[in-house]
Amino acid sequence: IETAINIGFSCKLLTTLLNRIIIDGKDETTIKNRLQEELMRLENEIKARHEKQYALVISGDALIFALQPQLSGLLMGIASKCKAVLCCRVSPKQKAEVVMLVRRERPKAVTLAIGDLSLIHI
Numbered sequence: 001i002e003t004a005i006n007i008g009f010s011c012k013l014l015t016t017l018l019n020r021i022i023i024d025g026k027d028e029t030t031i032k033n034r035l036q037e038e039l040m041r042l043e044n045e046i047k048a049r050h051e052k053q054y055a056l057v058i059s060g061d062a063l064i065f066a067l068q069p070q071l072s073g074l075l076m077g078i079a080s081k082c083k084a085v086l087c088c089r090v091s092p093k094q095k096a097e098v099v100m101l102v103r104r105e106r107p108k109a110v111t112l113a114i115g116d117l118s119l120i121h122i
Contacts, residue, residue, distance in 0.1 A: 001057055004088030008055070013084045018055040021078065023062045031065040035074035042081045054082045060089040067097050076105045 001024060008014035021038050025031050045052060056078055058066065066075040079085045079102070087098055095113040102109050 001059060001088055004057055004086045008057075008084065008086050013086070014055050018053050018083055021054055021056045021082070023056065023058040023066065025059075025065075026061050028065045028068075028071075031062050032071055032074070034062075035066060035071060035078065039074055039077045042078060046081070055084040055086065056082045057086045057088065060087070060091060060094055063087060063090060063094050063098065067094065067101065072101055076101065080106065 001022060005014065005020070014020070021042075023031065023034050023038070025034065042054065058075075065071055087094070090098070099111045099113055102111055
């Protein structure tokens with residue numbers, strides 16, 4: 001994840017002004033709980049009119065669960081409130097699934113899937 005963050009800064013997708021939300025884990029319960037917590041926090045901050053901006057960084061291990069139909073809505077709920085989304089250590093299949101999910105939910109979003117890192121600018 002650190003490498004993905006460093007690459008995000010190098011290509012100027014990330015800035016020090018963006019608050020990073022990091023989702024990583026190897027089991028469904030952990031990922032579901034993290035997604036729910038972060039989405040609730042973001043929604044509360046939006047309601048409170050906080051002017052913060054966010055970037056989501058999510059690992060391939062977490063995407064195994066976050067891309068499942070029962071959790072993909074939570075993932076998109078967070079991603080749509082972020083200036084940038086970085087997916088790191090993802091398989092080619094996961095890259096395709098992320099791009100398809102984003103294109104289905106946000107057809108005008110810009111996506112880029114390269115190497116071992118996928119960048120999404122919503």
